Amino acid sequence: MEFSQAKNKFIQSWGALGSQWGINKTMAQIHAFLMISPESVSMEEIMDELKISRGNASMNLRSLIDWGIVYKDFKQGERKEFFYAEKDLDELAIKISRERTKREIKPALKVLKEVSAIDANATEKEKHFKTQTCALYNFVSKADNAIEKITEYNDNWLSKLLKRLLT
Amino acid sequence: MEFSQAKNKFIQSWGALGSQWGINKTMAQIHAFLMISPESVSMEEIMDELKISRGNASMNLRSLIDWGIVYKDFKQGERKEFFYAEKDLDELAIKISRERTKREIKPALKVLKEVSAIDANATEKEKHFKTQTCALYNFVSKADNAIEKITEYNDNWLSKLLKRLLT
DNA sequence: TTAAACTTTCAAAAAATATTGAAAGTTTAT
DNA sequence: ATAAACTTTCAATATTTTTTGAAAGTTTAA
Structure with a gap:
């Protein structure tokens, strides 16, 4: 080519x-x-x-x-x-990740926190709603923390991560 | 509410x-x-x-x-x-990740492999193109492997990952 | 101050994407 | 075999998103 x-x-x-x-x-x-x-x-x-x-x-x-x-x-x-x-790919990925976190994950967490706060005594549907939205909140929080941790030391984070996963 | x-x-x-x-x-x-x-x-x-x-x-x-x-x-x-x-969030995330990998990462890798294969002797521009696309190929490959590793044992992978990152 | 060399803005137009709804297709019961 | 109870398809329509281009804005030089 x-x-x-x-x-x-x-x-x-x-x-x-x-x-x-x-x-x-x-x-x-x-x-x-x-x-x-x-x-x-x-x-x-x-x-x-x-x-x-x-x-x-x-x-x-x-x-x-x-x-x-x-x-x-x-x-x-x-x-x-x-x-x-920005040509450094580690840096690029970190910037994109930070920006998407700010724009998407944080607002999603806010909504999940709000809607999971209803008191769900009445129906089966309400109980299930609460269970699921709480579970989602926890899951997304964990994912958010993991991303934070992974990209914390910007220098060569992807290689470091892979090394840790392979041991 | x-x-x-x-x-x-x-x-x-x-x-x-x-x-x-x-x-x-x-x-x-x-x-x-x-x-x-x-x-x-x-x-x-x-x-x-x-x-x-x-x-x-x-x-x-x-x-x-x-x-x-x-x-x-x-x-x-x-x-x-x-x-x-699918209500299990670990399972859900794995399925989404597998599907996106198949649809997006694999094709991207294919293109990067192809275009980074040009022989770049002539100009500075060509050399830089080769350098950058090779770097991208490597980076995306690593990311792909990392995702693969992380979701390999589907059971509770996110919690496990967080634990490893915190130690 | 004026004007040339730029960049930004934004209403209008174009392009891309999603949605409708009715006809065609499928399955099941009689 | 027929018809009722469904689901799928897809051309037409509606909506959303992107793009254009010209007017307005900004900066610099003389």
Whole structure:
């Protein structure tokens, strides 16, 4: 396979994968493109490579920056902004995990805590509801703690985890 | 909070959470409803509770069954089908993890293997592409193995994991 | 201050995704 | 074999999400 083919395949696949994870396709594609760019890249270049509009590029770059996985680079003597991706994969995974925890796990826990607090004396249905939502709360809490622990020492956490699991 | 309020809140929140994960809202809501139903439930009841059409119910129930997290129940003397959810959370998480691995991680690994195989002698860009995609391949492989290991012994894997991490 | 070189915003348009509902299909009872 | 009681399918429709592009906003240089 040629480089340009491989590059396209990588960007397209990353975009498709992103969609399945509730991340918009363009955002994932921009990230893919930045991941494989050795130098930081201007908005113009991104628009050109991915064939997207300026507005689209601007908004998705902003999202990536909000997620903390893309940074701005101000080059000496250049007026325009350049962008580069967090390339350390341990760091990338930690940032994504922290962000998703904040956006999804914490709110889910809040809801579970609330709804599991009903007093369930009356019917079988109510008792079962309470049992299940309490169990879910405990499970999600544990998962949350586990993720926290795993990524606590950011340096090489995945290798460390694997080692511990294999002993 | 009253039971019926709590029930609604739970179903709605679970649906919203599903959307963020690339799972369709109705599918997540049906799952939520089945999770809190002590008895298995007919399609009619699901349509009624969630205010959805027969077609929608049918298709999403099928998806849930394909994922292996909802089962059919044929009741004595009843012609219609009833449905119930996998309620053991360890088992549920394992099934979801296996399914997503199969659908997403394996294909991603395949692409990464392919594109990282280019020979990158010419430019800086090509070298960097190779470096990055190889690194990604390794990282994703490790993550895949870790998940495999963690869920290997399905019984109470999350608690076991937490214990190991805390020592 | 002005204007050039940029970036951001957001209403409108396009694209993607989910939902409906009725026709077609299936199963079971008689 | 017929019909009643169901479920599935899928073209049409509705909804949601993404994308565009031009106007408004910002920054820098002269």
